[in-house]
Amino acid sequence: MFADGLFILFTVIAVTGAAGLVLFKHPMNGAMSFIVTLIAMAGLYALLSAKLIFAIQLIVYAGAIMSLILFIIMFLNIQEEDLPVEEGRFKYLIGGAIIVAPIGLFLTRVIKSFPGAEKTITVEGFGGIKEVGLILFREWLLPFEIVSILLLVSLVGAVVLAGKRRMVK
Amino acid sequence: MEHNVTFLGYIPLLPLIGAAVLGFFHIGTCNRKPLNEKFYGLVACIGPLLAFVLALRVFLTLKGMPEEARYLSQKAFTWFQVGDLDITMGFLADPLSSLMLVFVTLIGSLIHIYSIGYMEGDKNIGKFFAYLNLFLGSMLILVLGDNPVVMFVGWEGVGLCSYLLISYYSEGTDNVLAGNKAFIVNRIGDLGFVLGMAFLFWAIGAGGFDYFSLKANAHSLTPGIALAVCLLLFVGATGKSAQIPLYVWLPDAMAGPTPVSALIHAATMVTAGVYMVARFSFLYAHVPVAGEIVAWVGIITALVAAIFGMFQDDIKKVLAYSTVSQLGYMFAGVGVAAYSAGIFHVFTHAFFKALLFLGAGAVIYAMHHEQNIWKMGGLKNKMPKTYITMVIGALALAGCPPFAGFFSKDEILYSALATGHVGIWAVGVLVAGMTAYYTFRMIFVVFHGEPRDQEAYDHCHEAPAVMTVPLIILAVGALLAGFLNLPAIFGGHQQVTHWLAPSLVEHHPHASLFVEILAIGASVAAFVIGIRIAYKRFAVGAEEPVFSGFSKFAYHKFYVDELYDGIFVQPYKKIGNAIRKTIEPSVTDAPVTLVSKLYMVIGTAFKVFQVGYVRVYAIYMIVGLSLMSLLLSQSLN
Amino acid sequence: MIQSYLTVSILLFCIGIVGVISRRNVFTVFMSIELMLNAANLAFVTFSRLHETMDGHVLALIVMAVAAAEAALALAVVILLHKHKGQLDTNVFSLLKG
Numbered sequence A: 001m002f003a004d005g006l007f008i009l010f011t012v013i014a015v016t017g018a019a020g021l022v023l024f025k026h027p028m029n030g031a032m033s034f035i036v037t038l039i040a041m042a043g044l045y046a047l048l049s050a051k052l053i054f055a056i057q058l059i060v061y062a063g064a065i066m067s068l069i070l071f072i073i074m075f076l077n078i079q080e081e082d083l084p085v086e087e088g089r090f091k092y093l094i095g096g097a098i099i100v101a102p103i104g105l106f107l108t109r110v111i112k113s114f115p116g117a118e119k120t121i122t123v124e125g126f127g128g129i130k131e132v133g134l135i136l137f138r139e140w141l142l143p144f145e146i147v148s149i150l151l152l153v154s155l156v157g158a159v160v161l162a163g164k165r166r167m168v169k
Numbered sequence B: 001m002e003h004n005v006t007f008l009g010y011i012p013l014l015p016l017i018g019a020a021v022l023g024f025f026h027i028g029t030c031n032r033k034p035l036n037e038k039f040y041g042l043v044a045c046i047g048p049l050l051a052f053v054l055a056l057r058v059f060l061t062l063k064g065m066p067e068e069a070r071y072l073s074q075k076a077f078t079w080f081q082v083g084d085l086d087i088t089m090g091f092l093a094d095p096l097s098s099l100m101l102v103f104v105t106l107i108g109s110l111i112h113i114y115s116i117g118y119m120e121g122d123k124n125i126g127k128f129f130a131y132l133n134l135f136l137g138s139m140l141i142l143v144l145g146d147n148p149v150v151m152f153v154g155w156e157g158v159g160l161c162s163y164l165l166i167s168y169y170s171e172g173t174d175n176v177l178a179g180n181k182a183f184i185v186n187r188i189g190d191l192g193f194v195l196g197m198a199f200l201f202w203a204i205g206a207g208g209f210d211y212f213s214l215k216a217n218a219h220s221l222t223p224g225i226a227l228a229v230c231l232l233l234f235v236g237a238t239g240k241s242a243q244i245p246l247y248v249w250l251p252d253a254m255a256g257p258t259p260v261s262a263l264i265h266a267a268t269m270v271t272a273g274v275y276m277v278a279r280f281s282f283l284y285a286h287v288p289v290a291g292e293i294v295a296w297v298g299i300i301t302a303l304v305a306a307i308f309g310m311f312q313d314d315i316k317k318v319l320a321y322s323t324v325s326q327l328g329y330m331f332a333g334v335g336v337a338a339y340s341a342g343i344f345h346v347f348t349h350a351f352f353k354a355l356l357f358l359g360a361g362a363v364i365y366a367m368h369h370e371q372n373i374w375k376m377g378g379l380k381n382k383m384p385k386t387y388i389t390m391v392i393g394a395l396a397l398a399g400c401p402p403f404a405g406f407f408s409k410d411e412i413l414y415s416a417l418a419t420g421h422v423g424i425w426a427v428g429v430l431v432a433g434m435t436a437y438y439t440f441r442m443i444f445v446v447f448h449g450e451p452r453d454q455e456a457y458d459h460c461h462e463a464p465a466v467m468t469v470p471l472i473i474l475a476v477g478a479l480l481a482g483f484l485n486l487p488a489i490f491g492g493h494q495q496v497t498h499w500l501a502p503s504l505v506e507h508h509p510h511a512s513l514f515v516e517i518l519a520i521g522a523s524v525a526a527f528v529i530g531i532r533i534a535y536k537r538f539a540v541g542a543e544e545p546v547f548s549g550f551s552k553f554a555y556h557k558f559y560v561d562e563l564y565d566g567i568f569v570q571p572y573k574k575i576g577n578a579i580r581k582t583i584e585p586s587v588t589d590a591p592v593t594l595v596s597k598l599y600m601v602i603g604t605a606f607k608v609f610q611v612g613y614v615r616v617y618a619i620y621m622i623v624g625l626s627l628m629s630l631l632l633s634q635s636l637n
Numbered sequence C: 001m002i003q004s005y006l007t008v009s010i011l012l013f014c015i016g017i018v019g020v021i022s023r024r025n026v027f028t029v030f031m032s033i034e035l036m037l038n039a040a041n042l043a044f045v046t047f048s049r050l051h052e053t054m055d056g057h058v059l060a061l062i063v064m065a066v067a068a069a070e071a072a073l074a075l076a077v078v079i080l081l082h083k084h085k086g087q088l089d090t091n092v093f094s095l096l097k098g
Helices: A001-025 A025-048 A049-076 A089-112 A128-139 A143-163 B010-029 B036-063 B094-117 B125-144 B148-166 B171-205 B211-219 B224-238 B249-255 B258-267 B271-279 B287-309 B315-335 B340-368 B386-399 B404-417 B422-447 B455-460 B463-484 B495-503 B513-538 B549-555 B557-581 B583-607 B614-636 C002-022 C028-051 C055-085
Strands: B072-082 B085-093
Touching: A001 A025, A001 C028, A025 A049, A025 B340, A025 C002, A049 A128, A049 B211, A049 C028, A049 C055, A089 B386, A089 B614, A089 C002, A128 A143, A128 B125, A128 B249, A128 C055, A143 B148, A143 C055, B010 B094, B036 B072, B036 B094, B036 B125, B085 B094, B085 B125, B085 B148, B085 B386, B085 B404, B094 B125, B094 B148, B094 B258, B094 B271, B094 B463, B094 B495, B125 B148, B125 B271, B148 B171, B148 B224, B148 B249, B148 B271, B171 B211, B171 B224, B171 B249, B211 B455, B224 B287, B249 B258, B249 B315, B249 B495, B258 B315, B258 B340, B271 B315, B271 B340, B287 B315, B287 B422, B315 B340, B315 B404, B315 B422, B340 B386, B340 B463, B340 B495, B386 B404, B386 B422, B386 B463, B386 B513, B404 B422, B404 B463, B404 B513, B422 B513, B455 C002, B463 B495, B549 B557, B614 C002, C028 C055
Parallel strands: none
Antiparallel strands: B072 B085
């Protein structure tokens, strides 16, 4: 029961944060609200016994990536008048929600047909660093290496794109 | 004795490789500083010379074989296989093709060497030599092919190369039109060849399509089919070998550079028709009627061309009509079933006609590309080597004993007489006289008398050694080639006739000594009379004549070109124009335009959706997903 | 239980889509995409739990790495765009207009 309570709490926080992300006008507010969502999702991961993912969600996502985004937002020093004029923002949001609704409903119906396994107790060491690491470096070695190359490429790309001092008109 | 060899394929391959290499270098350097001319010349000569060496090897190998089994063959690869039709890229060297090989490669090599001098300073010399090599390679494929299809490859190859080389000086519209004419007229002949081949395959192709199988199965042809095949093949031959009615392209082919004319007339292109008829002698032997037609077409061509030749004032056109005329003799020879005589005339003609053309080229080169004989005169002092060699060539062409042309021409005329074709013989003798007349008319006007254009005369000079040496070699050939087939009456053994015998189906006519002496006497008399009239009229101080009456008619070549233009070309153009104006816009073009317009309308309509905002494209995508979800939700129930 | 986690995932994913298609602020759009990635991650981890294998965890890790790479590049692009036009409105950039 305690776990169910936590689940409901985290869900409410996550969905509220996500709603805040799309509703706030200023991206800084949106980013803050998104961090709340990310932390709540880390809680959901913990409820699913994904210890490693829980830690990484907090450290890498909520920590590193989001601080990068916040840093850039602050770096660009965005004022209220710099923001795009989005007068019909709520109209658009409602319209978008109407368009997206069938997708959500369809997916919900799909997952209804899954076997509703009620598992609360997992095997010893499920989702730990050692176990995930063993699978990662044995069966997923090639994707892992490819991701490392991807990171290198994006590093170089970011330097090339943003590092130019003189812009060519 | 081993008949299968592997070096036959190299004979056509070597010039073809040369063509590829030269073309590669030419294209590679056409936007930059061109390579040294000498480089092109040397590369171009390697292929033909090596081919000549291989041709000699083939000849000597064949000579070492027993007479009844003299052949070498090579099956390079299977080209294609459709039903009964199984075509191998095969090469066959028998006595007939080996003889052709030797002189084609020899004369081709000499013309290549000569071209180094003649084409000096031309900016597209790489292209020229590439085409020249390609030309020779195609001719060697034609000669060596062991079935009609491979022969046709070479046949089309020489047609293409003649087009490329005749319109080589592509700055002038006339030259390009001459090239077009050669190509189109040849196509008409080629159609005959293709149809003939198709008939032949339909009738007896199931038993194999190489010459041996065809020869073995030829007896099962019905006379009608055999006649049709023979005549269709002869249509092909008239196109390639410039016989009535398709001879009109050859005089116009003079638009090309002179070495090309020499190559076309002597070694490669025009001899193909005679070779082909001789190659199919096993068919023509079946249907004497076809032979009669071939002989008469040939001899009439000889007569008409000789009449034209008597009135030309362009040195190369005189020679061109003499070639048409001599080709007429050759067809008369093969027509009366004297195939070896016809081929022997091809052989000797190659020497003296190459010699005359290259000599004429030397004259034109010296006169700074002046071709009108009435602007020349007295050149014998300035160009002694060219003069002497050209006189030898002219004597050979006119049939003066003991030069090469005498023996071969006499052989043909004798065969005509001996087989009872008195009419052909009589016309042939007349043409022999006319040949002597127009040949020496040209020699006298160009080399004797007083200079008609003093300025050009003062500037002219003897050609360089690279041009005169081939002339001398060819002059020796023109002098001596005739002795190879010395008839028995002069104490010879007719070696060429015996050499060719295994390849041909012919019956040697036996006539009395009187007939033989009559034939020789008539030829010699015709020669003497012809040369005497020419001497009287042109030896000293002849001026450019004004033509009237029949001579004007002949000067304008009986208006045959105009006739063809009126009957075929103009109506064809009119039909084409009518179709272009009526049917094309409404019937063929309309649907295409409609389709394009439809696409434009649809494109304009869809352009509305291309707003340019990535967000909107995302919306399109999501809308699509959404609709799919709705649809799939229905099926989930 | 599994269904409820997946429902949360779907809900977050749909909110992400709505953010992408209805907002014009570059940062909000970008973070909405991140939100969609996170929703997918949640689904991975949930399925991993359902099947009691850890491949879903590995995939989630990889998705995070890709998200990091994407963040680096996307932010560089945003800086570049801001330098060019001085604005953060996605409607300013309409080079694809036909």
